[in-house]
Amino acid sequence: MSESSHAHAIHRDDFGARLGMWLFLVTEMVLFGGLFIAYSYMRSKYPAEFHHAGAELNATLGITNTLVLLTSSLTVVLAIVAIQRGDRRKTMAFLATTLGLGLVFLVIKSFEWATKFHHGLYPNSAHLATLPHGEQVFFGLYFTMTGLHGLHVIAGLSVLGYMLRMVAKGEITQDRYVHLENGGLYWHLVDVIWIFLLPLFYLAA
Amino acid sequence: MSTHATTVQPSYLEDTGARKGLMAWLTSTDHKRVGMLYLYSMISFFFVGVGIGFVMRLVQLTRFQNLITAETYNALFTVHGVIMIFLFVVPGLPAVFGNFFLPIMIGAKDVAFPRLNLASWYFYMSGAILAILSLFTGGGAPDTGWTFYVPFSMRTGTNVSLAVFAAFILGFSSMLTGINFITTIHRLRAPGMKWFRMPLFSWSLYATSWIQLLATPILAITLVLVILERAFGIGIFDPVKGGDPLLYQHLFWIYSHPAVYIMILPAMGAITEILPTFARRPIFGYKAIAFSSMSIAGVGSLVWAHHMFTSGLSSFSVMLFSLLTMIVAVPSAIKVFNWVSTLYKGSIDFQPPLLFALTFIFLFCIGGLTGVMQGALAINVHIHDTYFIVGHFHYVMFGGTGFAFFAALLYWFPKMFGKMYSKKAIYASWVPLFIGFNMLYFTMLVLGMMGMPRRYFHHLPQFNTGHEIATVGSWFLVLGLFMFFGTLVYASLKGEKAEDNPWGGVTLEWTIPSPPPVENFEEIPTITTDPYHFPQENEA
Numbered sequence: 001m002s003e004s005s006h007a008h009a010i011h012r013d014d015f016g017a018r019l020g021m022w023l024f025l026v027t028e029m030v031l032f033g034g035l036f037i038a039y040s041y042m043r044s045k046y047p048a049e050f051h052h053a054g055a056e057l058n059a060t061l062g063i064t065n066t067l068v069l070l071t072s073s074l075t076v077v078l079a080i081v082a083i084q085r086g087d088r089r090k091t092m093a094f095l096a097t098t099l100g101l102g103l104v105f106l107v108i109k110s111f112e113w114a115t116k117f118h119h120g121l122y123p124n125s126a127h128l129a130t131l132p133h134g135e136q137v138f139f140g141l142y143f144t145m146t147g148l149h150g151l152h153v154i155a156g157l158s159v160l161g162y163m164l165r166m167v168a169k170g171e172i173t174q175d176r177y178v179h180l181e182n183g184g185l186y187w188h189l190v191d192v193i194w195i196f197l198l199p200l201f202y203l204a205a
Numbered sequence: 206m207s208t209h210a211t212t213v214q215p216s217y218l219e220d221t222g223a224r225k226g227l228m229a230w231l232t233s234t235d236h237k238r239v240g241m242l243y244l245y246s247m248i249s250f251f252f253v254g255v256g257i258g259f260v261m262r263l264v265q266l267t268r269f270q271n272l273i274t275a276e277t278y279n280a281l282f283t284v285h286g287v288i289m290i291f292l293f294v295v296p297g298l299p300a301v302f303g304n305f306f307l308p309i310m311i312g313a314k315d316v317a318f319p320r321l322n323l324a325s326w327y328f329y330m331s332g333a334i335l336a337i338l339s340l341f342t343g344g345g346a347p348d349t350g351w352t353f354y355v356p357f358s359m360r361t362g363t364n365v366s367l368a369v370f371a372a373f374i375l376g377f378s379s380m381l382t383g384i385n386f387i388t389t390i391h392r393l394r395a396p397g398m399k400w401f402r403m404p405l406f407s408w409s410l411y412a413t414s415w416i417q418l419l420a421t422p423i424l425a426i427t428l429v430l431v432i433l434e435r436a437f438g439i440g441i442f443d444p445v446k447g448g449d450p451l452l453y454q455h456l457f458w459i460y461s462h463p464a465v466y467i468m469i470l471p472a473m474g475a476i477t478e479i480l481p482t483f484a485r486r487p488i489f490g491y492k493a494i495a496f497s498s499m500s501i502a503g504v505g506s507l508v509w510a511h512h513m514f515t516s517g518l519s520s521f522s523v524m525l526f527s528l529l530t531m532i533v534a535v536p537s538a539i540k541v542f543n544w545v546s547t548l549y550k551g552s553i554d555f556q557p558p559l560l561f562a563l564t565f566i567f568l569f570c571i572g573g574l575t576g577v578m579q580g581a582l583a584i585n586v587h588i589h590d591t592y593f594i595v596g597h598f599h600y601v602m603f604g605g606t607g608f609a610f611f612a613a614l615l616y617w618f619p620k621m622f623g624k625m626y627s628k629k630a631i632y633a634s635w636v637p638l639f640i641g642f643n644m645l646y647f648t649m650l651v652l653g654m655m656g657m658p659r660r661y662f663h664h665l666p667q668f669n670t671g672h673e674i675a676t677v678g679s680w681f682l683v684l685g686l687f688m689f690f691g692t693l694v695y696a697s698l699k700g701e702k703a704e705d706n707p708w709g710g711v712t713l714e715w716t717i718p719s720p721p722p723v724e725n726f727e728e729i730p731t732i733t734t735d736p737y738h739f740p741q742e743n744e745a
Binding site: 013015016019020023024026027028030031032033034035037038041042045046123124129132133134136137140141143144148 | 388429430437448459
């Protein structure tokens with residue numbers, strides 16, 4: 001109760017803002033949850049084909065990308081720590097590093113996709129149609145799930161880019177940084193989802 | 206609570222900012238104005254849906270069948286469903302009355318995220334415009350039924366992708382509203398407003414918001430998959446590529462059954478506000494109603510496969526889902542008993558909102574009980590995909606949510622507009638509404654039992670009489686709707702000024718002026734009692 005009357009008094013509610021963000025993250029988890037249901041069902045239907053198709057993916061690149069994203073999650077936390085200490089330059093440097101790492105992830109991802117396309121492994125391709133059913137579904141899910149995740153990476157980068165601008169303009173400061181925290185939370189979500197995607201696809205073999 | 210003449214704030218209907226007129230409304234983040242934006246847009250779409258329904262009934266009279274082709278009929282029932290469900294019943298009470306009254310009822314000045322709230326309305330309007338565009342562009346209006354079942358929705362040349370994308374956007378709007386309400390209820394309750402001192406409408410919105418949050422993303426991803434199937438042929442639902450159409454049905458109903466409770470819970474909440482006011486008694490079983498809302502939200506999320514009993518699920522699954530379906534009827538029945546007990550020995554003041562609330566209980570009972578019938582496996586197989594289903598869900602959606610919407614509108618109209626409507630005209634409109642409704646939909650229940658399949662353009666001669674009765678019923682219903690809304694539109698323009706508390710209600714919205722001032726309260730109230738604390742004779 002004391003909390004809610006507090007919220008009235010100051011006309012600003014950082015706790016509420018974070019709560020709203022967490023609720024939004026719940027919806028994102030459920031969104032991917034629908035795909036995880038589809039994946040589990042299909043994998044239980046075609047275990048051997050998933051095993052075989054998983055071998056087509058480049059696990060080294062997958063793990064590299066995981067490390068890239070994990071590092072970027074660290075740098076976003078460091079950016080928040082820096083703003084809490086009032087160090088604007090460091091905040092901006094760490095945010096820029098995060099943005100850079102996100103771009104690296106996307107570049108690696110696009111190389112992977114390009115290789116798959118080159119091998120004729122993409123939805124509706126003539127080559128894919130000759131493969132067993134389970135492998136066709138595997139690649140259907142692979143492109144859907146990594147594609148949707150890729151869109152989330154792009155969304156996250158846009159959000160963090162906007163945060164960088166807000167820090168530069170002095171709209172995010174030592175005592176008003178809930179936006180940056182929320183942007184960071186979103187970026188962690190993007191990271192967490194990837195951590196599920198890695199074993200489901202790259203380590204399926 | 207009296208207002209001091211010296212510090213009277215302007216009402217929310219007056220433009221106080223730099224912008225005037227329409228622009229002031231389109232850019233306002235005031236929860237009351239956002240609620241009104243929803244009200245006007247929703248009623249407009251509702252009448253589009255009514256018009257389509259009217260035509261569908263008309264062509265079931267054999268002599269008018271030449272008016273449209275069978276293909277157009279398919280498009281009509283699809284669009285009728287999409288408009289009524291995604292543009293009217295799902296946003297329905299939360300978007301209008303939730304936005305307008307939730308902050309006032311819990312003693313707040315606005316929702317937690319006012320700008321996000323306005324953004325939700327813009328998402329809603331974008332979705333609505335896309336849905337309507339899908340009728341006239343691409344390969345023509347979608348003809349899949351509102352359920353967009355694969356494989357047909359993957360193959361049909363009609364404009365399914367755009368319609369599905371529209372539903373995706375509308376889902377997003379609904380989700381954002383849910384996030385906003387949960388945060389508002391957690392963070393902005395007035396001092397002393399403990400959880401069990403909240404009016405029950407807020408409780409029902411709280412339960413609804415959680416379903417919106419947890420179920421809507423599943424619909425979103427399912428619809429995205431349909432678009433991807435159509436655009437790229439990813440094969441997840443396509444049996445030719447190893448996919449499974451049944452997976453679509455599961456994912457679709459994992460959202461769309463809980464969505465039924467998104468539609469009905471706020472309606473039940475509104476009824477729970479109306480009954481104590483006109484019975485001058487505290488609600489019977491406050492906690493039972495609050496917890497039944499939450500348990501409907503919980504159990505209701507586990508019954509989706511009862512839409513799929515004839516699709517070849519294992520006999521164990523269907524038994525399990527049948528049992529769960531029966532169980533979800535229990536908390537709904539608890540509410541009905543509580544409502545009836547609230548009226549018992551109350552000093553009843555009979556007014557239009559109460560009439561519509563009682564009509565809701567009557568129609569909802571028919572809708573609910575026919576729902577339990579369908580939960581029984583043997584009956585389900587017989588009536589699957591017949592007019593019985595159509596009759597049932599119109600009793601729940603229209604007789605339930607629709608009539609509760611009307612009741613809520615009548616109850617809160619004087620507060621929202623600061624005007625009072627002609628009670629006699631409302632009573633008069635009730636007669637054709639009630640007669641027409643039952644002629645139309647009860648006949649459908651009977652037709653379904655006799656074997657009339659749903660979504661058929663032609664029917665066998667033995668169903669002629671039934672279809673004629675239903676169609677005539679639809680005329681009465683439309684007449685009643687015009688009388689009802691005509692009365693309210695007239696009242697909003699030329700009605701007498703309403704008192705601050707015309708019904709003698711005791712929840713917070715009746716303690717402030719009609720229409721409410723911009724900031725709702727001059728001073729945030731401190732709550733010391735239960736929400737339905739009626740002053741006794743000896744106290745007064």
